[in-house]
Amino acid sequence: MHRAYGVNALWLSLAQIADRYPLVRTDDLAGGVYSPADGWLDSSSFLVGLRQRARRLGATFVAERAVGCETAGNRVTGVHLDSGRQIAARVVINTVGCWAPGLAAQLGWKLPIEPMRRFEHYAEAPATLSSLPFVKDAAHLAVRPEGVGLQTGVVDYAEPGAFNFSVDGAAGHFDTRVWPALAHRFPALDNLRLKSSVSGLYDQNRFDGNMVIGSWPGHLGNFYLACGFSGHGLMHAPAVGRALAELILHDEYQTTDLGRLGYQRITDGQPYRERGII
Amino acid sequence: MSQYTHEVIRCWREFVAGASDDEVPDLGWVQNGYLFVCDDDAAAGQLAS
Numbered sequence: 001m002h003r004a005y006g007v008n009a010l011w012l013s014l015a016q017i018a019d020r021y022p023l024v025r026t027d028d029l030a031g032g033v034y035s036p037a038d039g040w041l042d043s044s045s046f047l048v049g050l051r052q053r054a055r056r057l058g059a060t061f062v063a064e065r066a067v068g069c070e071t072a073g074n075r076v077t078g079v080h081l082d083s084g085r086q087i088a089a090r091v092v093i094n095t096v097g098c099w100a101p102g103l104a105a106q107l108g109w110k111l112p113i114e115p116m117r118r119f120e121h122y123a124e125a126p127a128t129l130s131s132l133p134f135v136k137d138a139a140h141l142a143v144r145p146e147g148v149g150l151q152t153g154v155v156d157y158a159e160p161g162a163f164n165f166s167v168d169g170a171a172g173h174f175d176t177r178v179w180p181a182l183a184h185r186f187p188a189l190d191n192l193r194l195k196s197s198v199s200g201l202y203d204q205n206r207f208d209g210n211m212v213i214g215s216w217p218g219h220l221g222n223f224y225l226a227c228g229f230s231g232h233g234l235m236h237a238p239a240v241g242r243a244l245a246e247l248i249l250h251d252e253y254q255t256t257d258l259g260r261l262g263y264q265r266i267t268d269g270q271p272y273r274e275r276g277i278i
Numbered sequence: 279m280s281q282y283t284h285e286v287i288r289c290w291r292e293f294v295a296g297a298s299d300d301e302v303p304d305l306g307w308v309q310n311g312y313l314f315v316c317d318d319d320a321a322a323g324q325l326a327s
Contacts, residue, residue: 006281017315029317038279038312041287045303049294052303056296133311138318145310185315238282 002035009035023127023186024135040134040144043234050237062087066096068106069223076107076223091248093224097203098163100227107220111212112266113228114161116204119170121178123192124149141181149195154178155231163201170197202231208271213240214247214262224248225263279312 002009012032017024051061064085069092070078076092094100098115105111129145136142140155154177174194183190205212205228212228215221224247226240239256246254253259260272286293287307294302 012313017313021313024313024315026315029315032313032315034311034313035279036311037284037309039307039309041308042304042306045305048303049290049305052294052300056294056298056300131310133313135313135315137315145308235279235283238286239280242282 002033007035008037009033021132021135023129023132023188025185025187034133038134046234066103069103071107071220074220076220089222091222091224093226093244093248095226097227097229098201100203100225104225107223109216109219109225109263110266111205111225111228111263112207113203113205113212115163115201116157116159116161117164117166117199118153118155118159118202118231119167119173119178120151120153120198120200121170121174121194122146122149122151122196123174123194125189126191127188135185137181137185139181139184141178141185143182143186149192150189152178152182154181157204161204161206165199165201167197167199170199173197203228203233205230207266208273210272210274211236211240211261212263212266213244213258216263216267 010033012020012034014026014029014031017029017032018026055061062081064081064083066079067082068080069076070080070086076089078086078088079092080086094103096103098113101109101111101113125148129150132143132145132150134142134144140157141152142154143150143152145151154173156173156177171194174197179192182192209230210228211230211233212225215224224244226244229236240258243253243256243258246252247258265272287305290305290307291302294300
């Protein structure tokens with residue numbers, strides 16, 4: 001299917017994985033999907049660049065927190081800020097990540113989105129990893145080369161929903177969850193040294209692990225969502241921006257139909273899970 | 279990763295700064311690829327097809 005849509009994705013047999021990436025243990029695998037055009041980047045720089053672009057196109061950033069919306073009939077007419085100020089608005093897009101449910105709830109939307117803490121760990125490794133791709137396996141292990149070691153993590157979907165940015169417990173999580181998974185998939189890396197850990201929040205959609213995009217037909221026609229990205233926002237953000245712009249300007253998606261990712265699927269109890277998300 | 283994200287990465291300087299001389303943040307883009315390995319025959323069959 002990927003290739004039918006022009007995505008450069010290759011199926012790798014076990015022999016091909018072993019030949020290309022001898023560090024990867026393959027005796028318990030069935031194969032792998034490799035997309036050579038993908039990679040990783042500095043997400044902070046990406047954000048700074050997007051903001052520069054937006055400013056160049058006329059956007060203004062207000063460093064205040066949106067705490068509510070003003071409505072009239074079935075339209076949103078403004079946004080209340082925590083300073084007490086109000087900004088008039090013809091269109092409001094709720095893109096505030098983990099905080100999106102609070103703002104949406106005031107308007108009657110019940111979003112199944114929670115802040116979910118994730119740890120990322122940096123470890124020095126005895127083996128040279130620089131040629132490794134970003135590797136994920138079914139144990140929710142994610143690994144990529146970084147400096148003289150690797151950046152890694154294991155998603156813990158049992159993490160309770162909370163605005164918890166603490167790195168307390170990160171070393172324990174590495175020892176009990178990450179290191180065993182790493183040592184299993186990369187036996188040559190069983191002698192790692194954990195150097196640092198950071199934490200951050202996914203805006204995790206507990207309903208189906210996918211983003212919520214667009215409006216809610218029949219309710220507040222000029223209020224839109226772009227939230228619940230569940231850890232893959234950067235991968236989709238430019239596409240979502242384009243699609244939402246089309247929806248707002250033309251009242252329909254034109255290049256990419258994201259209708260199935262709308263809020264209606266939640267009220268209808270129709271989850272839209274992506275099987276490839278691990 | 280969406281094709282639109284790829285387009286932004288590929289045209290990063292122009293995307294951020296256009297024709298201006300504005301400083302553009304270094305993306306630190308590393309195109310080493312993405313490998314999803316699968317240990318379940320049924321799932322692997324779906325992914326391979």
